[in-house]
Amino acid sequence: MTSGTNSTVDLEAPEPGTGASTIGRNPWQPNRQHIPVLATLTLLAFMYGLGVVNYEGFGDIQVVLNVFVDNAFLLVVAVGMTFVILTGGIDLSVGAVVALTTTLGATLLNAGWPAYVVLPLLLLLGTTLGVSMGAVIHYFKVEPFIATLAGMFLARGIALLINRNSIPIDNDFWVSVAQQRVRFDKGVFISSSVIVALAVVLVAALVLAWTRFGRVVYAIGGNADSALLMGLPVARTRIAVYGISGFCASLGGVLYSFYTLSGYSLHANGLELDAIAAVVIGGVLLAGGSGYLFGTVLGVLVLGLIQTIITFEGTLSSWWTRIVVGVLLFAFIVLQRVVTGKRAVRRTD
Amino acid sequence: MSRYARHHLFWPLAVLVLLLVLNLFFANNFFRITVIDGHLYGSIIDIARRAAPLILVGVGMTLVIATGGIDLSVGSVMAVSGALACLMIGDLSDQNSLVGVLGAIAVALLLCLGLGVWNGFLVSVIGIQPIVATLILMVAGRGLAQLITGGQILNVQSSPYRQIGAGYFLAIPVSVIIAVLVALALTQLVRRTALGLLLEAVGGSPAASRLAGIQARGLTWLVYVIAAVCAGVAGLIYSSNVNSADSNAAGNLIELDAILAVVIGGTALTGGRFSLGGTVLGAVLIETLNVTIVSVGIPPEANLLFKAVVVVVLCLAQSQAFRERVLTRRTTRRKAKEAVA
Numbered sequence: 001m002t003s004g005t006n007s008t009v010d011l012e013a014p015e016p017g018t019g020a021s022t023i024g025r026n027p028w029q030p031n032r033q034h035i036p037v038l039a040t041l042t043l044l045a046f047m048y049g050l051g052v053v054n055y056e057g058f059g060d061i062q063v064v065l066n067v068f069v070d071n072a073f074l075l076v077v078a079v080g081m082t083f084v085i086l087t088g089g090i091d092l093s094v095g096a097v098v099a100l101t102t103t104l105g106a107t108l109l110n111a112g113w114p115a116y117v118v119l120p121l122l123l124l125l126g127t128t129l130g131v132s133m134g135a136v137i138h139y140f141k142v143e144p145f146i147a148t149l150a151g152m153f154l155a156r157g158i159a160l161l162i163n164r165n166s167i168p169i170d171n172d173f174w175v176s177v178a179q180q181r182v183r184f185d186k187g188v189f190i191s192s193s194v195i196v197a198l199a200v201v202l203v204a205a206l207v208l209a210w211t212r213f214g215r216v217v218y219a220i221g222g223n224a225d226s227a228l229l230m231g232l233p234v235a236r237t238r239i240a241v242y243g244i245s246g247f248c249a250s251l252g253g254v255l256y257s258f259y260t261l262s263g264y265s266l267h268a269n270g271l272e273l274d275a276i277a278a279v280v281i282g283g284v285l286l287a288g289g290s291g292y293l294f295g296t297v298l299g300v301l302v303l304g305l306i307q308t309i310i311t312f313e314g315t316l317s318s319w320w321t322r323i324v325v326g327v328l329l330f331a332f333i334v335l336q337r338v339v340t341g342k343r344a345v346r347r348t349d
Numbered sequence: 350m351s352r353y354a355r356h357h358l359f360w361p362l363a364v365l366v367l368l369l370v371l372n373l374f375f376a377n378n379f380f381r382i383t384v385i386d387g388h389l390y391g392s393i394i395d396i397a398r399r400a401a402p403l404i405l406v407g408v409g410m411t412l413v414i415a416t417g418g419i420d421l422s423v424g425s426v427m428a429v430s431g432a433l434a435c436l437m438i439g440d441l442s443d444q445n446s447l448v449g450v451l452g453a454i455a456v457a458l459l460l461c462l463g464l465g466v467w468n469g470f471l472v473s474v475i476g477i478q479p480i481v482a483t484l485i486l487m488v489a490g491r492g493l494a495q496l497i498t499g500g501q502i503l504n505v506q507s508s509p510y511r512q513i514g515a516g517y518f519l520a521i522p523v524s525v526i527i528a529v530l531v532a533l534a535l536t537q538l539v540r541r542t543a544l545g546l547l548l549e550a551v552g553g554s555p556a557a558s559r560l561a562g563i564q565a566r567g568l569t570w571l572v573y574v575i576a577a578v579c580a581g582v583a584g585l586i587y588s589s590n591v592n593s594a595d596s597n598a599a600g601n602l603i604e605l606d607a608i609l610a611v612v613i614g615g616t617a618l619t620g621g622r623f624s625l626g627g628t629v630l631g632a633v634l635i636e637t638l639n640v641t642i643v644s645v646g647i648p649p650e651a652n653l654l655f656k657a658v659v660v661v662v663l664c665l666a667q668s669q670a671f672r673e674r675v676l677t678r679r680t681t682r683r684k685a686k687e688a689v690a
Contacts, residue, residue, distance in 0.1 A: 090480070092605075136661075141670040143618045145419070145480075149605055150660040157653030164650050273488060286481050319495035319596075326489020333477050333485070 036283025036336055037295040043328075044298055047305050055312040065190050067304035072193035073098070073255040074274055075300045079204045080248025081275040082296045083241045086208070087220040088288025089144040091242065093133065093151035094249040095271035097126050099264070100159040101253025106167035106263025115173035123250050129155065130246020134239035148242075152272070159265035166264040169257060178258040193255040200248065205293045217241060221288025277325055278303055281332050302328065358627055360666050361613050364659065365634045368641045375645045388517045392640060394525075400636040401528035402427070402583035406603055407610040407628040408532050409579030412539070412572040414611050417552045417620025418472060418479035420573060423580035423607060425490025426464050427600030430581035431588030432497040433457040435505050444507040453510075458581045464490070465577025469570035483573075487604070494596035503594040514590030524586045531579060536625045545623075548572065552620030609656070610635055613663055634659075 051058040068075075077094050084091045101122045108118045133151045137144050169175070180192040208214035216237045219227040228234045252271075257263055276286075282299030284291025306324050310316045372392070382391035406423045413420045437453035438444055464486060471482035516523040539545030550558040551565045559565045580600070588594045612618060613634055614627025638659060642652050665671045 136665075139670065139674060140665060142664045145608070146612055146618065146660065146664055149609070150657045150664070152605075153653045153657035153660065157651060157655075157657055160650035161648070161654060273484070276484065277488060280481065280484075286478055317495070317500055319492040319500060322492025323489050323496065326485050326492065329481075329485045329488060330471075333471075333481055334475065337475060337477060 033290065036332065037292055037298065039335055040282055040295060040298040040302060040332070044302055044305065047302070047309065051305070051309050051312065055309075058308075058312055061188050063308060065188065065194075067301060067308055068194045068197070069191045070259075070307070071300050071304040072191065072197040073252040073259060073268075074271070074278065074303070075197040075297065076200050076248050076255060077252035077271060078275045078278045078296050078300050079200055079293065080245035080252075081272075081279050082282075082284055082291070082293055083204070083208075083217060084144075084245045085221075085276070085279050085284055085286055086217050086288055086291060087238055087241050088224065089137065089238070089241070090148065090276070090286075091130075091133075091151075091245045091249075092145065092148040092272050093129070093155055094245065094252070094275055095268045095273075096152040096155035096159070097129060097246060097249035098253035098256055098268035098271055099266065100155040101126060101250045102257040102260075102263035102267050103159040103162050103167065103265050104263070105254065105257050106169045107162055109169055109171040109174060110167060115171055119254065122254055123247060126250020126253070127243050127247040130249070131239055131243040133246070134242030137242065138235050138238045156265065162265070163263070164265055166262050169261045169263060174258065175261065178261055191258075193258050196251070196255060200251065201293065201297055204244075208293055213237065213240070218289055221285075221290070223289075274303060277329055280336075281328055283332070283336065285336060358615060358624070358630060360663060361615070361627065361630050361634055364663070365630065365637060368634070368637045372637075372641055372644055375641075384520065389520050389522075392644070394522065396633065396636045396640050397525045398522045399639070400632045401522070401524040402586050402600075403603065403606055403610060403632040403635065404528040404629050405531055405579045405583040405586070406576075406600075406607040407614075407632045408535050408625050409572075409576030410604075410607040411611050411614070411616055411623050411625055411628045412535070412548060413479070413576045414608075414616055414618060415545075415548045415552045415620055415623035416569050416572050417555070418569065418572070419608065419618070420468065420483045420576045421480060421604050422464070422468060422483040422486035422490055423576060423583075424600035424603045425487050425494065426461050426577050426580040427584030427587060427603065428494035428594075428596045429464065429490055429497065430457045430461050430584030431599050432494040432503065432594040432596055433460055434510070434585055435503040435588055435594035436497055438505045438507050438510055439503055441507075444505060445509060447509045450507055450509040454513075454585060457585065458578060461577045461581030461584075462574060465574035466570070468577060469573035472573060473566045473569040491596060494594075494599070498594050498596055500596075502596075505592060505594075510589050511592065512589070514586045514588070524590070527582065527586065531582065532625060532629050535575070539625065544568075549621055549623065552622070554621075606635055607632075609660060613659075 048064075051063075057063070077098065081091055081094060104125070105118055105122050108121070109115065129151060133147050136142050137147045177192055181189040182192070182195065183189045208217065216227065216232045216234070219230070219232055220234055220237060224234060224238075253268075256267060260267070278299035279291075279296050280286060280299070281302050282291065282295030282297070284295055303325065306321055306328075310318065310321055382389055382393060384390070406427070410420055410423065434453045434457040437456060438450055441449040441453075443449065468483050468486060471477045471485070472479050475482075512523055513527070514524050518526055539548065547558070547563050547568055550561070550563055551568050555565045555569070583603075584599060587599050608618075610631030611623075611628050613631030614624050614629070616623040616627060635656070638655060639652060642655055643649055647655075
């Protein structure tokens with residue numbers, strides 16, 4: 001056991017006050033909390049290096065930017081999922097909410113509703129669904145797993161009921177935003193969705209790191225009962241977290257409809273698992289209370305880079321993606337387990 | 350009446366009866382069972398046949414949930430099991446050879462056993478949260494199944510293999526017999542021996558049960574193996590029924606239906622108390638709901654919507670907090686009245 005944690009008393013150490021060496025940790029030794037994120041960062045760099053060495057054209061800046069372009073919606077959804085998982089919960093409904101958002105959006109736009117009405121309506125819908133699930137989870141003590149499962153059935157069911165076919169979107173606003181590119185150089189660009197996604201990440205990171213709300217989120221994940229006894233607003237925060245996840249899911253749905261310019265009730269099948277995987281790979285503890293949003297961003301990039309490598313390889317089939325993601329999940333969970341030590345054991349018990 | 354209403358199977362049974370009564374009015378000859386070629390036919394038989402894989406997966410899931418865990422990988426295990434069995438049968442020189450088919454089934458189930466050992470190892474030895482530990486196999490398992498089938502849908506033409514999912518024995522569908530036998534065997538195992546009690550002890554508190562001398566680790570490991578093998582059998586039934594291994598469709602989202610069946614059956618997701626009979630009832634209820642929606646004339650797209658409503662209603666009915674918050678005023682008033690009287 002190193003003296004990384006504050007609670008550990010090093011018996012070999014000199015008396016407190018006689019030497020500062022035991023109080024401050026070795027500046028060259030990373031904070032244990034940061035190890036999972038650093039591991040993900042190392043992996044990302046390693047994967048990128050592997051790609052650059054093995055494939056011609058992999059080093060283009062546009063390849064990296066395309067990872068963002070193709071995964072902007074996943075990034076937004078994963079941000080919401082991070083909030084929920086930090087409180088120790090889980091949200092299985094996000095994929096279905098994305099599908100519902102695209103289907104409803106496409107239907108309303110085709111019915112002639114103006115975009116400035118449809119867009120807020122979609123975001124409001126996702127947020128409302130999230131808040132209701134949060135309320136059921138908190139007040140009626142229904143397991144998050146089951147409550148959000150019901151939300152998943154509900155959202156996917158409504159989407160199927162609205163239209164079971166794929167609906168193309170030809171609304172002027174939607175098309176123009178979807179085709180909007182921010183160009184840096186000749187052939188180097190990002191889509192407008194990337195800007196939205198990065199803005200969401202930035203705001204969420206600031207909220208988590210600097211606000212009272214963010215601290216309560218971590219506190220609930222650490223121990224909800226203690227948080228309650230400390231007088232923190234557990235009810236409000238927990239419900240808000242599911243609301244944020246619902247909002248992010250519907251925003252992710254809007255970005256997805258920009259990406260595909262279509263609405264389909266079977267869009268984003270299994271997206272919730274991708275989001276959970278990204279969060280876990282990013283080093284957020286599924287038991288809650290520990291992790292960083294930056295890790296989630298890295299997790300999404302890892303997933304995106306796996307896809308890119310498989311595309312560049314050409315001969316590798318798509319199912320290798322699943323297997324590689326599974327192996328990575330395993331590696332990161334074991335790493336977390338090693339890093340966090342006994343804590344995880346107590347939580348599983 | 351109130352004594353029966355408190356039984357954990359009261360509400361699921363009430364919903365099931367309600368659904369059946371609905372069918373009595375809306376569906377023609379719903380309860381009629383006919384015999385064609387010595388096989389039983391009818392809506393009820395159909396529900397039982399469709400519920401068979403869900404019952405198998407559900408009873409395995411119940412034992413896992415009894416220990417306070419959860420197994421998300423069952424759908425992927427189903428896909429792997431069907432894929433391997435179909436691959437091996439496809440490689441046989443004579444696809445109708447009984448020995449070859451039995452060998453393929455044995456190897457497929459053995460692989461599922463291995464997958465269960467893997468899940469159990471992650472949960473009980475390494476100490477990973479069950480939902481995360483089984484998420485790994487859930488994601489990777491379907492890839493594994495696709496790897497086995499080479500990304501194709503493998504078709505087989507094997508009459509012995511066909512028997513598992515579509516065959517009849519003494520006029521009863523073989524799949525139903527398998528599901529009922531497995532459910533009965535597990536029920537006997539957990540109720541006639543101390544196993545059920547030990548599982549509940551582990552689910553109640555692994556630490557306390559370990560201090561009481563219960564081999565919590567081994568028991569936890571065991572339930573994941575049982576769940577994976579049950580899912581493997583369900584995968585065989587599914588792939589035999591459609592004569593092919595479809596890695597994407599086999600067992601897709603069945604883990605959620607199975608968890609739903611377990612919860613409907615009155616097993617608490619927190620572990621420590623379980624009911625295998627309740628899970629079987631839950632699985633039958635889910636399939637009856639699917640059939641009823643069609644027979645009442647509601648478009649099948651609404652299926653998920655009704656499932657959502659059933660989940661919400663049942664969970665709220667079973668939630669202590671909901672009863673306290675919403676129904677408290679009535680009970681306190683009644684208590685006050687009783688106190689006065």
